[in-house]
Amino acid sequence: MDTARLAEDLREQTAGFARAVAGGDPDAEVPTCPEWRLRDLAGHIGHAHRWTAELVHQAADAPIAAPAADDPGPQDTWERWLTEGAEKVIDAVQEAPAGARVWSMAGPTPPMFWLRRMLGDTVIHHYDAAATTGAPFDVADDLAADVISEGMGLLAEPSAVRFKPELAELRGRGETIVIRPDSGQGWVITRTPEGIRCERGDGDGDVVVSGPVTELMLVFTRRVPARDVTGDRALLDHWLTHTSF
Template sequence: MDTARLVEGLHEHTAGFAKAVAGVDPEARVPTCPEWPLRVLVGHIGQAHRWAADIVQAGPTPVPEPFDADPGSPGEWSNWLHEGAADLTDAVLTAAEDPVWTFFGPRPATFWLRRMLHDTTVHHADAAFATGTAFEVAPDLAADAISEWLELLSDPVTPTLKPAFSALRGTGQTLQLRPDTGLGWLITRTPDGVRWVRATDTADATLAGPIGQLLLVLTRRLPAGQVTITGDRDLADHWLEHTAA
């Protein structure tokens, strides 16, 4: 996915997020992030965009605590959120393809643009579900979000960051993610970790459905029943249980 589309997607979902939280009680609970009131979800998004921009501009900095973020009064949320997205966009466009720090070693600055886009997209869904507003994600953005998540899960550094992901190792078990359009994803659980390719093939377990719903099921924003699961249901359930971010 090219940089221009990543920028467009980040601003699209930041705007959608801001619209979803407008005029809502800051202390309203977020069902899909049950420990967070809405003000913390808002704070996390604006804080994360600024944190990523700081990394691109100056190098690594400690991961911020969402409860420490101050998004200001609810009437200021929209501007604050848009400013954070603009800060990140400007930092990445200035850095171009220069390598920057990431948890996985030096990567192009666009790594953080892509990471924040997909984090914002999923949290846009959180905000929409919490406030009863509509949520949509374009198929190309949903597909890239799934690919990016699998890239992170398959990186050998990931289990050192979150040891629970070691449970995804296996002995060759396969899962197919099959969207309603386009190629799917074939995941293989090996003794060394997760491996995946873009392919539509038979597998031990298959999750099939509209691509936006697949993304939200994979990120546990929708229950598994929102897609069609065939084959080894225990394998599918184990995957979903052990990929909680």
């Protein structure tokens, strides 16, 4: 996806998220993130967008300070506040000079990395908001596929184990997990002695998870249980346990 498409989708997904959280009880527990209330979810997205925009704006070569709290303010301001945050990310990325680099957990990276990262985060939390308030949730198949690819790329990044030590438990001896969507190309995850390898591809594996691509996106972000699994279910459960955030 190019910058224009990522920006369009971030606007759309943030707007859907904003409508969902603005229409619910701010103190409702988020069933897919039970440690959070709805107001925490709104605050997380709004502040994550603003933190990202400032990181890119500064072309920072190290993480910048995060907000002291995720307070989103009065609920009747949430929709405007959230959509403004998404625009700040888009503006910062689009205004970055050619060749700009900014800190990321994977090392110095073009600013578009953060536009894609915020889109993936927003898509999943849009689902969380919809699951809390009963609002509609919709995501295009190619966007759901990109959320999977982006997430798998982060997990396979060698430096990721510094931020999430549990990923070291996913080193293996060549065991494979196949993500097989109903249409389009799938993903093959291989557990090697050096770490995780994830590639686009098809075929059989030690365990295969099949289904619509949006459902698979939600399975591998631990929002819904896998329904169509063949092979070593324990291998899948181990993966999901050690990739939870």
